Amino acid sequence: MRRLAALALCCSLPLAVAAPTTSGTPDFLICTLDTGFPPLSHPNGSGLAQRAVEQAIVGLPLQLKWTLAPRRRCVAEIQTGRVQAIFAIRNPRYSTVVAYPGGNTRPDARHAAAIVRVRVYRLKGSAAHWDGTRFALLGNRAVGVQSGFGYKDTLVALGVPVDDGAAELKQQFAKLASGRLALVLAIEGEADLLLQGELATRIEALPLPFVDDPLYLVVNQQFYATHREAIDTLWQRLTPRLR
The missing domain is CATH 3.40.190.10 (Periplasmic binding protein-like II)
Incomplete structure (x- = not known):
């Protein structure tokens, strides 16, 4: 894989602002494949990578939510900011759109999903x-x-x-x-x-x-810029294993 979808870069990057919940905590919406990506993701939320994120996000000021879509739609929606994160391998085409743990030049595979x-x-x-x-x-x-x-x-x-x-x-x-x-x-x-x-x-x-390949939880860059501390902590809590 280079495994997940190659991003078609747009001419400009729309502003990505997560809607706050009634408690003031911003939504952190992750798009996963509607067909599933076993054993890492499943439409019912039971995938190993999904569970790892659910455990790592506990106590952070983010309201975790999931949405399902075909792969290309997940990629398109992280560009527009409709979703805040997807699972993806490193791809240079992502570099203007998403943030990786450890930076986009050399992501830190120790904190992949x-x-x-x-x-x-x-x-x-x-x-x-x-x-x-x-x-x-x-x-x-x-x-x-x-x-x-x-x-x-x-x-x-x-x-x-x-x-x-x-x-x-x-x-x-x-x-x-x-x-x-x-x-x-x-x-x-x-x-x-x-x-x-x-x-x-x-x-x-x-x-x-x-x-x-490391499979990362990649985050829309503008969302990351406004919630850097929470996202960095989330990434630090993720420790990958071979799947």
């Missing part, structure tokens, strides 16, 4: 390959990623054809199973939940991971 492992999946018996640096033997077929994932940029930079036409991983695995894709990039934890039964007999993970 999680570490995610992205693996490369293929049909068993396929010759398509990833050697840790390059893809090979794709047979003029694309590598699949979910719609909006920042890892599309990485694949394009590697010179491989990309299919990001599906919002859910199960759809990309279906394309892989039908022979329409050579490989699929996926978060290991999410893929493990899907590779059950018949799919598990047909699809395998290649030995070398594509990348291990």
Whole structure:
């Protein structure tokens, strides 16, 4: 992944002001994927990263709220300030819009929400390959990623054809199973939940991971500027583990 959505930068950054609650505490609205991002987020709020944030925010002057949307909408709404935070990996395109723990130049991975492992999946018996640096033997077929994932940029930079036409991983695995894709990039934890039964007999993970990436709780820059102490404390309380 570079895993979460690449931000399309707008010409100017609208003012991001969180509405205060009746108690005067500002809302801290986090947008997560409406399809879920297991095991890190789930539409019912039970994801591991969601729980980590809920624990870390206790006692801080922020009113935690969640909203669900497709990935691209979450990205668009943190730009406009409609939401205050999303989960995202580091991406240079974010640098004018969001704040990362430790600063945008070199975010502090010690205070990410999680570490995610992205693996490369293929049909068993396929010759398509990833050697840790390059893809090979794709047979003029694309590598699949979910719609909006920042890892599309990485694949394009590697010179491989990309299919990001599906919002859910199960759809990309279906394309892989039908022979329409050579490989699929996926978060290991999410893929493990899907590779059950018949799919598990047909699809395998290649030995070398594509990348291990810190997944950060990134915050709209203008919200961060006005609530710096609370956000810094929240970030300091987060300690990632590999998911």
